Amino acid sequence: MSDHHEHGPHQHGTPSLRHRLAHLLTPHSHETADKLDAALESSAQGMRALWVSLAVLGATALAQAAVVAVSGSVALLGDTVHNAADALTAVPLAIAFVLGRRAANRRFTYGYGRAEDLAGLVIVLTIAASAAFAAWAAVGRLLDPRPVTDLPAVAAAALVGFAGNEWVARYRIRVGRRIGSAALVADGLHARTDGFTSLAVLLGAAGSALGLRLADPIVGLAITAAIVLVLRDAAREVLRRMLDAVDPALVDRAERAALAVPGVRSVGELRLRWIGHRLRAELAVVVDGEATLRQAHAIAVAAEHALLHALPRLTAALVHADPAPVPGERDPHLALAHHLTT
Numbered sequence: 001m002s003d004h005h006e007h008g009p010h011q012h013g014t015p016s017l018r019h020r021l022a023h024l025l026t027p028h029s030h031e032t033a034d035k036l037d038a039a040l041e042s043s044a045q046g047m048r049a050l051w052v053s054l055a056v057l058g059a060t061a062l063a064q065a066a067v068v069a070v071s072g073s074v075a076l077l078g079d080t081v082h083n084a085a086d087a088l089t090a091v092p093l094a095i096a097f098v099l100g101r102r103a104a105n106r107r108f109t110y111g112y113g114r115a116e117d118l119a120g121l122v123i124v125l126t127i128a129a130s131a132a133f134a135a136w137a138a139v140g141r142l143l144d145p146r147p148v149t150d151l152p153a154v155a156a157a158a159l160v161g162f163a164g165n166e167w168v169a170r171y172r173i174r175v176g177r178r179i180g181s182a183a184l185v186a187d188g189l190h191a192r193t194d195g196f197t198s199l200a201v202l203l204g205a206a207g208s209a210l211g212l213r214l215a216d217p218i219v220g221l222a223i224t225a226a227i228v229l230v231l232r233d234a235a236r237e238v239l240r241r242m243l244d245a246v247d248p249a250l251v252d253r254a255e256r257a258a259l260a261v262p263g264v265r266s267v268g269e270l271r272l273r274w275i276g277h278r279l280r281a282e283l284a285v286v287v288d289g290e291a292t293l294r295q296a297h298a299i300a301v302a303a304e305h306a307l308l309h310a311l312p313r314l315t316a317a318l319v320h321a322d323p324a325p326v327p328g329e330r331d332p333h334l335a336l337a338h339h340l341t342t
Helices: 017-025 032-071 074-088 090-100 115-143 151-179 182-209 215-242 248-259 293-310 334-340
Strands: 266-275 278-287 314-323
Touching: 032 074, 032 090, 032 151, 032 182, 074 090, 074 115, 074 151, 074 182, 074 215, 090 115, 115 182, 115 215, 151 182, 182 215, 248 266, 248 278, 248 293, 278 293, 293 314
Parallel strands: 278 314
Antiparallel strands: 266 278
16 A cells, blocks of 8 residues: 655645634644745745845945056955856846746646756856956966055955955855755855955055065965855855755654654655755655555655654655565565666
8 A cells, every 4th residue: 555645835826814824823734825935935035135145245346346446456356356246146046036936837847946056056157257257367467567556445445345245145144044045055155255355355455565566466366266165165065956965964854753753664765855945855654554545644644744844944745655564475566666777
């Protein structure tokens, strides 16, 4: 006997007033409408984080650009361009969050959450492009050294860059982790590194003040190296998500939750995957072979309920109930074996 049980956000439309009142009166309910509310709220938080970040980093880049125009600092130029690119990464992420709100349909049966992973890839490419530009500008200045003027303004712009990026980094990472968005966390890590590269501009200004003409382009190269490091981390995070990687601790937590359900004798195949910043689960549980269909279904429902409590960002689970084998019984899955060989 087997049983499939799933709840998913595509089964209902916009939550009604009755659903919202039910949610207030039964806060532990896991109806589809409740999960849709949570998904919309998480997307709204992500959108707020993006637009606030765009405003702060945009203002930071504009202030730095004004100083670049009068000082000629190539280190500050690289930092400015990188901050501007970082601000503009809000655009693909905003598009992804808007798409993520769309309901699943017969073509996109899992919804549009994967758009967020594509946005993460665009961010990685943007970081790579900014690293290439910073390297080009720094090498050009090494080959053709020029003096840097208005050093106090350069130093002030560096501090502004650090302050703006660190604030944005903390904000993005906090919201990204709260809603489970790998792309937003990657963008936050990117901004954090930008803050420290802004401080590196101070070293270039100090060297220039001491008469070291190559100090500014050397710092520009150091900034490039820092950008490459954050590129590596961001690319790893985004590519793991695109390849359906999850934290093994989440798998362990899900397995423990399912095993604690009365009637579950063991847990077989267990799969988790991120779709945007929401989780889906598929698992097989072994139940008493003499259980009725209704009893097996009740155990599957209880297993899904346990998973929803154990994994807060889980929005749907597909639970398959397998009967416990008895001696001499033929494995009921053997009929599928020739379809599963590679």
